[in-house]
Amino acid sequence: xxxxxxxxxxxxxxxxxxxxxxxxxxxxxxxxxxxxxxxxxxxxxxxxxxxxxxxxxxxxxxxxxxxxxxxxxxxxxxxxxxxxxxxxxxxxxxxxxxxxxxxxxxxxxxxxxxxxxxxxxxxxxx
Numbered sequence: 001x002x003x004x005x006x007x008x009x010x011x012x013x014x015x016x017x018x019x020x021x022x023x024x025x026x027x028x029x030x031x032x033x034x035x036x037x038x039x040x041x042x043x044x045x046x047x048x049x050x051x052x053x054x055x056x057x058x059x060x061x062x063x064x065x066x067x068x069x070x071x072x073x074x075x076x077x078x079x080x081x082x083x084x085x086x087x088x089x090x091x092x093x094x095x096x097x098x099x100x101x102x103x104x105x106x107x108x109x110x111x112x113x114x115x116x117x118x119x120x121x122x123x124x125x126x
Contacts, residue, residue: 011108019116025050028113032057035106054114061110065103072096 015031017024029050033041035057040046046053075096079089 009112011105011112013109013113016113019120025117025120028117029053032110032113035110036060051114051117054110054117058107058110058114061103061107065100065107068096068099068103072100 013031015027017027029047032050032053033046036046036053037060040053040056046056072093075089075093079092084092
């Protein structure tokens, strides 16, 4: 019997097919590979185990969120010393704020995909 799973929410990435549909795990793995540095995409363990790839992508994005937050938090104090105009600094602050929001959305999407992958693996092991 095919796994029927319907966790689709606003956090579910449009690049990933619905869980339980044909080839959905392959679409999840492809999307997850795009989120990690390219060198990780060739590691056999991450290729064979999409749930492990999802874990690594989650850690990667969590670190990116911290980096973007640090850049945002320190921009006003550090960027003037680089000789940047106020308009460039304001634009940069808006860019970092948008990036933090985007990365937080991606992190939620990874959690949703990761949970679906884990549920699928658990269902197959029984």
